[in-house]
Amino acid sequence: MLADWQYIAIFVALSPIFPLAPVVLNRLLGPHRPNPVKQQTYECGIETVGDTWIQFKIQYYIYALVFVVFDIEAVFLFPIAAAYGQLDLFAIAATVLFIFLLADGLIYAWSRGVLEWV
Amino acid sequence: MSTIIDLLKSLLSLSLGDFIRRTFGTSPGIELLIDIGGVVILSTFCLLIVIFLIWLERKLIARMQDRIGPNRVGGRYGALQTVADVVKLLSKEIIHPSGADWISYNAAPILTVIAALLVWAVMPFAPGVIGVDLNIGVFYVMAISSASVMVLLLAGWGSNNKYALLGAFRAVAQMVSYEVPMILALLVPVILARTMSTDGIIAAQSIPFLLFAPVSALIFYISSLAETGRTPFDLLEAESEIVAGFHIEYGGMKFGMFFLAEFVNTLFWSGMFATLYLGGYRFFGLENWVSADGYPYGRMIGLIVFFIKTFSVYFVYVWIRGTLPRVRVDQILNYNWKFLVPLSLVLIFFVALIDKLIPAGTGPAARMSIHLALNLLLAFLTLEVLRRRGRQFRESLSGGDGPGGREALFPDDDHGHGSDAHEAPAHDDHGDMPLGSREPIAVPIH
Numbered sequence: 001m002l003a004d005w006q007y008i009a010i011f012v013a014l015s016p017i018f019p020l021a022p023v024v025l026n027r028l029l030g031p032h033r034p035n036p037v038k039q040q041t042y043e044c045g046i047e048t049v050g051d052t053w054i055q056f057k058i059q060y061y062i063y064a065l066v067f068v069v070f071d072i073e074a075v076f077l078f079p080i081a082a083a084y085g086q087l088d089l090f091a092i093a094a095t096v097l098f099i100f101l102l103a104d105g106l107i108y109a110w111s112r113g114v115l116e117w118v
Numbered sequence: 119m120s121t122i123i124d125l126l127k128s129l130l131s132l133s134l135g136d137f138i139r140r141t142f143g144t145s146p147g148i149e150l151l152i153d154i155g156g157v158v159i160l161s162t163f164c165l166l167i168v169i170f171l172i173w174l175e176r177k178l179i180a181r182m183q184d185r186i187g188p189n190r191v192g193g194r195y196g197a198l199q200t201v202a203d204v205v206k207l208l209s210k211e212i213i214h215p216s217g218a219d220w221i222s223y224n225a226a227p228i229l230t231v232i233a234a235l236l237v238w239a240v241m242p243f244a245p246g247v248i249g250v251d252l253n254i255g256v257f258y259v260m261a262i263s264s265a266s267v268m269v270l271l272l273a274g275w276g277s278n279n280k281y282a283l284l285g286a287f288r289a290v291a292q293m294v295s296y297e298v299p300m301i302l303a304l305l306v307p308v309i310l311a312r313t314m315s316t317d318g319i320i321a322a323q324s325i326p327f328l329l330f331a332p333v334s335a336l337i338f339y340i341s342s343l344a345e346t347g348r349t350p351f352d353l354l355e356a357e358s359e360i361v362a363g364f365h366i367e368y369g370g371m372k373f374g375m376f377f378l379a380e381f382v383n384t385l386f387w388s389g390m391f392a393t394l395y396l397g398g399y400r401f402f403g404l405e406n407w408v409s410a411d412g413y414p415y416g417r418m419i420g421l422i423v424f425f426i427k428t429f430s431v432y433f434v435y436v437w438i439r440g441t442l443p444r445v446r447v448d449q450i451l452n453y454n455w456k457f458l459v460p461l462s463l464v465l466i467f468f469v470a471l472i473d474k475l476i477p478a479g480t481g482p483a484a485r486m487s488i489h490l491a492l493n494l495l496l497a498f499l500t501l502e503v504l505r506r507r508g509r510q511f512r513e514s515l516s517g518g519d520g521p522g523g524r525e526a527l528f529p530d531d532d533h534g535h536g537s538d539a540h541e542a543p544a545h546d547d548h549g550d551m552p553l554g555s556r557e558p559i560a561v562p563i564h
């Protein structure tokens with residue numbers, strides 16, 4: 001069981017080498033003559049105005065909230081699905097009820113207009 | 119001499135690990151070396167096949183668009199075009215945009231490739247040819263692939279560029295949204311196989327799960343298109359709107375890393391589709407063939423079968439890219455939250471219930487028929503609902519104000535059609551809140 005994760009641990013430890021190698025090679029092979037104009041951020045050919053890191057559209061936040069609900073639900077549903085063969089009909093009925101409650105949440109969010117792109 | 123023949127036979131039967139264990143004995147150190155070798159071979163394979171994938175995609179897209187495609191570098195088929203591109207990318211100057219967040223700007227291209235590589239650990243290529251058969255394989259894939267969302271935000275945020283930031287926001291909204299139907303669709307094969315291990319799901323497919331749950335397969339396929347950001351959903355790098363999205367400020371090999379990760383991911387989801395719905399490496403039991411002297415040559419057959427299935431799925435990805443136009447951001451999100459998520463919830467609802475009601479002794483063919491009938495019924499009902507909605511929509515269009523009918527064409531602009539109409543007051547409740555009244559950020563376009 002733990003030996004399975006040895007492979008993952010080795011993979012995590014070694015995997016940075018594969019993307020780092022070409023990037024470092026690029027740094028060694030490519031020229032490096034920076035100047036202020038070259039380093040300007042690209043924006044339609046005119047100079048950028050104001051700060052980039054300011055308020056963002058709140059809509060994204062609401063989608064993220066709805067997503068979190070469904071993502072947590074996955075944590076519950078995957079073990080149930082894996083143990084499906086050992087569960088009796090009552091447990092499955094309870095799971096189905098759980099899914100129904102989730103769907104109810106989606107319908108509520110929908111009817112409140114949360115899912116409208118504004 | 120006999121060792122060399124042993125080595126060659128082991129290579130041909132994809133059992134190099136067994137050869138090392140035979141020759142050098144088994145010890146934790148040897149196992150560690152085998153694991154390291156496996157990681158290096160797997161990663162190198164993933165990185166090198168991208169060279170082929172890019173060439174293949176360019177050629178296929180060119181043929182679909184009635185062009186020739188690359189045909190100069192490396193013979194009349196342009197086989198070395200990508201190699202030349204890689205050399206070009208390697209010799210580019212690395213430009214560091216002013217005001218960029220150094221850590222997130224430089225970490226993002228590395229992390230995106232790491233996330234793209236790590237998921238391959240649970241991909242079963244052939245019987246026994248798998249990085250590691252985790253008992254939570256499918257869950258591991260979801261966990262790692264959702265990390266790539268954060269990487270995109272790092273890239274977009276770190277670049278200090280408004281286009282990049284917009285692209286990153288779009289990418290996060292889209293990927294996060296499409297993860298929900300993907301998770302729900304993935305539950306169906308897990309329920310049918312009663313295991314989360316990818317190898318176990320293949321073992322359970324005496325009949326491919328595509329025939330059990332075609333609706334689930336379709337939902338999974340569409341969501342994987344969005345997860346990889348491929349064409350109908352390539353809004354995150356829409357070059358005509360936000361230039362190149364999150365990777366606008368990247369050049370040289372750092373850009374190359376994003377490009378590479380995208381192709382590795384696309385191939386991964388093709389392979390995952392083949393594994394979960396097409397039976398993976400299974401080929402009428404031939405994949406388990408072991409020769410008289412004990413070499414599992416069937417693995418080679420399994421590998422070939424796996425790649426035939428994977429590249430068939432990959433071809434459909436390219437085909438879709440050559441066919442469909444890009445959709446708008448509100449259409450993408452509406453399609454997900456108002457169509458795919460409800461549909462996959464209903465699907466998982468019925469699959470979970472029906473599969474328990476089927477008596478335990480039922481054969482796979484009878485079980486498949488019941489599931490297939492349920493799926494087809496669901497597909498029919500879905501199409502019927504869509505048809506009714508479409509008719510309502512067209513009636514509201516023709517009953518509208520003259521030839522323009524703009525609000526019917528763009529229902530989200532103001533008061534719309536059908537069920538959207540009663541939602542209008544809900545908007546007004548938030549009238550004084552910053553919900554929709556504020557411009558996203560100070561950018562001339564949105």
